[in-house]
Amino acid sequence: MRRIISVLMENEPGALSRVVGLFSQRNYNIDSLTVAPTEDQSLSRLTLTTTGDERRIEQITKHLNKLVDVVKLVDLTEGAHIERELMLIKVKAAGAQRAEVTRTTEIFRGQVVDLTNSVFSIQLTGTSDKLDAFITALGESIVLEVARTGVSGISRGEKVLTL
Amino acid sequence: MDQLSGGEALIRALHDEGVDIIFGYPGGAVLHIYDAIFNQDKIEHILVRHEQAATHAADGYARGTGKPGVVLVTSGPGATNAITGIATAYMDSIPMVVISGQVESRLIGSDGFQETDMVGVSRPVVKHSFMVQNAADIPLIVKKAFHIATTGRPGPVVIDIPKDVTDPKVKFDYAYPADIKMRSYAVPAKGHSGQIKKAVDVLMAAKRPMIYAGGGVIQGEGAELLTELTRELGFPITNTLMGLGAYPASDKQFVGMLGMHGTYEANMSMHYCDALLAIGVRFDDRVTNSDVTKFCPDATILHVDIDPASISKTVSADVPIVGSVISVLEEMLAQVKASKQKVDEKSLKVWWDQIAQWREKDSLGVTPSEDGITIKPQEVIQAVYAITKGDAYVSSDVGQHQMFAAQYYGFDKPRRWINSGGLGTMGFGFPAAMGIQFAFPDAISVCVTGEGSFQMNLQELATCMQYQLPIKIICLNNRALGMVKQWQDMQYGGRHSHSTYAESLPDFIKLAESYGHVGIRIENKSELNAKLEEAFALKDRLVFVDVLVDPEEHVYPMAIKGGAMKDMILSKSERT
Numbered sequence: 170m171r172r173i174i175s176v177l178m179e180n181e182p183g184a185l186s187r188v189v190g191l192f193s194q195r196n197y198n199i200d201s202l203t204v205a206p207t208e209d210q211s212l213s214r215l216t217l218t219t220t221g222d223e224r225r226i227e228q229i230t231k232h233l234n235k236l237v238d239v240v241k242l243v244d245l246t247e248g249a250h251i252e253r254e255l256m257l258i259k260v261k262a263a264g265a266q267r268a269e270v271t272r273t274t275e276i277f278r279g280q281v282v283d284l285t286n287s288v289f290s291i292q293l294t295g296t297s298d299k300l301d302a303f304i305t306a307l308g309e310s311i312v313l314e315v316a317r318t319g320v321s322g323i324s325r326g327e328k329v330l331t332l
Numbered sequence: 333m334d335q336l337s338g339g340e341a342l343i344r345a346l347h348d349e350g351v352d353i354i355f356g357y358p359g360g361a362v363l364h365i366y367d368a369i370f371n372q373d374k375i376e377h378i379l380v381r382h383e384q385a386a387t388h389a390a391d392g393y394a395r396g397t398g399k400p401g402v403v404l405v406t407s408g409p410g411a412t413n414a415i416t417g418i419a420t421a422y423m424d425s426i427p428m429v430v431i432s433g434q435v436e437s438r439l440i441g442s443d444g445f446q447e448t449d450m451v452g453v454s455r456p457v458v459k460h461s462f463m464v465q466n467a468a469d470i471p472l473i474v475k476k477a478f479h480i481a482t483t484g485r486p487g488p489v490v491i492d493i494p495k496d497v498t499d500p501k502v503k504f505d506y507a508y509p510a511d512i513k514m515r516s517y518a519v520p521a522k523g524h525s526g527q528i529k530k531a532v533d534v535l536m537a538a539k540r541p542m543i544y545a546g547g548g549v550i551q552g553e554g555a556e557l558l559t560e561l562t563r564e565l566g567f568p569i570t571n572t573l574m575g576l577g578a579y580p581a582s583d584k585q586f587v588g589m590l591g592m593h594g595t596y597e598a599n600m601s602m603h604y605c606d607a608l609l610a611i612g613v614r615f616d617d618r619v620t621n622s623d624v625t626k627f628c629p630d631a632t633i634l635h636v637d638i639d640p641a642s643i644s645k646t647v648s649a650d651v652p653i654v655g656s657v658i659s660v661l662e663e664m665l666a667q668v669k670a671s672k673q674k675v676d677e678k679s680l681k682v683w684w685d686q687i688a689q690w691r692e693k694d695s696l697g698v699t700p701s702e703d704g705i706t707i708k709p710q711e712v713i714q715a716v717y718a719i720t721k722g723d724a725y726v727s728s729d730v731g732q733h734q735m736f737a738a739q740y741y742g743f744d745k746p747r748r749w750i751n752s753g754g755l756g757t758m759g760f761g762f763p764a765a766m767g768i769q770f771a772f773p774d775a776i777s778v779c780v781t782g783e784g785s786f787q788m789n790l791q792e793l794a795t796c797m798q799y800q801l802p803i804k805i806i807c808l809n810n811r812a813l814g815m816v817k818q819w820q821d822m823q824y825g826g827r828h829s830h831s832t833y834a835e836s837l838p839d840f841i842k843l844a845e846s847y848g849h850v851g852i853r854i855e856n857k858s859e860l861n862a863k864l865e866e867a868f869a870l871k872d873r874l875v876f877v878d879v880l881v882d883p884e885e886h887v888y889p890m891a892i893k894g895g896a897m898k899d900m901i902l903s904k905s906e907r908t
């Protein structure tokens with residue numbers, strides 16, 4: 170099962186490498202990873218997606234919690250949550266293709282953020298599934314470059330991940 | 333407030349932390365620190381002959397005393413030489429603080445002379461690590477390092493210090509923090525009472541109960557309470573290789589060590605029990621025999637550990653209890669005593685009768701050699717046990733001799749059996765025995781080794797001469813990497829690929845003598861006792877006892893690969 174785990178950790182050198190190292194060392198996989206400081210500059214928030222059965226996820230969260238830099242974590246997929254990923258995508262857009270690409274972008278509520286005579290750069294946010302669907306809709310043959318941020322997420326309702 | 337440099341502050345902080353001995357080896361990046369050591373007399377520094385030995389000596393000291401071992405090494409090769417010892421301590425959860433020098437801050441990342449990314453290299457084998465950026469941070473970092481190394485599930489912590497940070501010209505106001513709180517590091521609290529109650533209910537209802545205790549009980553200072561609880565319940569108990577001494581081996585409730593080379597009765601009791609109280613253990617594959625689906629098929633499993641990640645890692649626990657062994661055992665004992673429901677004595681009697689039958693197999697019985705001359709390795713351990721009255725500290729290396737020592741030296745007290753169980757590091761035993769001798773100058777520090785393992789850290793004979801350490805080295809010399817050879821006999825048609833070297837062994841007697849020590853060779857069974865007595869009578873000398881033992885001997889019982897715990901090879905001709 171796919172899981173989204175958000176980790177609050179000390180914003181200190183070495184902290185990120187310990188988290189990433191844990192995954193490779195214990196043979197867990199990371200599908201995506203995003204990290205940045207929070208409003209409290211002494212803390213970073215790291216969000217990663219991974220897959221595994223119940224038992225494996227339990228081990229992952231236990232081992233993450235054991236890392237001295239990790240202050241707190243939550244498995245967002247355990248409850249209602251919002252997940253978003255940002256994608257910047259560059260596609261071939263010449264002649265008749267331009268209208269086609271523009272229409273698809275509008276349907277997906279994306280924005281063309283840069284263009285030349287033959288290329289569009291488009292920005293799109295949404296769940297990872299939506300981003301995948303957009304690429305499929307455009308047709309892979311016109312895709313020149315994709316930059317995705319990886320998933321970030323937050324719980325729905327009043328639940329918060331803070332100290 | 334004193335004005336101190338980083339180097340001085342480091343040594344002062346160690347002293348303020350209660351450290352009185354460190355094991356180390358100097359080099360460029362730590363010269364400022366060594367100068368600070370020269371100028372004081374509170375902390376004794378032991379000069380080893382290889383950084384790996386420094387870590388093992390500190391580790392042995394920690395295992396023997398329960399206090400953290402401290403190591404000081406230089407950057408680059410000094411640091412990398414320490415890695416094996418750090419990994420050894422990590423696998424067995426031993427508290428240790430390793431201080432490594434680093435190149436100057438301005439050179440970091442430039443492939444400077446003797447630069448190694450120590451924090452990076454050590455990352456998978458430490459509990460935590462620090463890179464010091466300012467001299468003024470040293471007191472707090474040292475405080476944190478010791479706090480992390482010694483609390484919760486203990487483990488090694490590395491402090492990497494760039495040379496400029498210890499510069500004697502840069503001084504700051506030194507103060508050692510009295511207390512420390514880290515928001516990201518919490519030590520598990522007491523075990524959950526409700527969970528303990530559930531466990532006690534299971535134990536009281538059990539017909540075939542079993543207690544399985546490991547190194548965590550020793551690390552957590554829980555041996556006394558465990559003994560009290562076990563006696564109160566009247567249940568059979570087994571110890572892991574790491575847990576030997578957690579329960580007295582000479583007691584009638586003790587069924588011996590379990591696992592790959594455990595006794596027949598211990599492994600059978602494990603397999604057939606219906607309730608298993610597992611304390612301070614981690615269901616290692618050397619215990620469960622790799623296929624966990626066949627492990628204790630009928631048992632309700634109660635698992636007590638301070639590390640939540642240890643619980644249900646390989647074997648699912650029915651009643652998990654996270655907490656320090658002391659807190660859990662105290663409460664469990666109180667609940668057992670207060671419980672209305674009493675132990676099922678009738679079933680327990682039937683269970684003990686069954687165990688008595690298994691015991692009759694005498695799986696550790698030793699058959700003396702037919703010629704009456706050849707010495708069996710087991711006989712050597714039995715003789716050492718008799719001569720030392722079971723009261724020695726026994727450090728061991730890794731191989732057949734290690735298993736013989738574990739099987740035949742009955743440990744009645746915790747912290748007496750010093751061995752690398754998790755990593756299985758050849759070369760561990762001798763330096764660990766040094767750490768023990770420094771911690772307990774008047775005790776008998778025995779190192780049971782093999783001629784293979786000993787050659788991995790024999791340079792420490794020089795350290796032992798310098799500090800006059802009267803260690804007794806008992807080398808079970810089978811002229812082979814015996815454990816490897818045993819596997820080759822059993823699984824590779826007797827093809828001894830690179831496991832023998834009889835023609836190129838050194839003369840260990842001359843070797844010991846060349847370092848100024850005493851060497852004694854024993855070749856004939858008739859002289860075994862007398863010569864061992866002679867060795868132990870030399871109270872203030874290191875004696876290397878080279879005992880030529882039967883090279884054909886195998887360690888039994890031995891678990892059958894892929895089987896359940898009840899599946900064992902009992903001798904060259906018998907299986908379960």
Ligand SMILES: Cc1ncc(C[n+]2csc(CCOP(=O)(O)OP(=O)(O)O)c2C)c(N)n1
Nearest residue numbers: 731732733758782783784785812813814815
């Ligand atoms: C550093 C290291 N290298 C290799 C091994 C694999 N190994 C395990 S036991 C053993 C043989 C040990 O030989 P010896 O010390 O003579 O002990 P014996 O088994 O003969 O009693 C070897 C090579 C190990 N445990 N550690």
Ligand SMILES: [Mg+2]
Nearest residue numbers: 782783812814
């Ligand atoms: Mg050998």
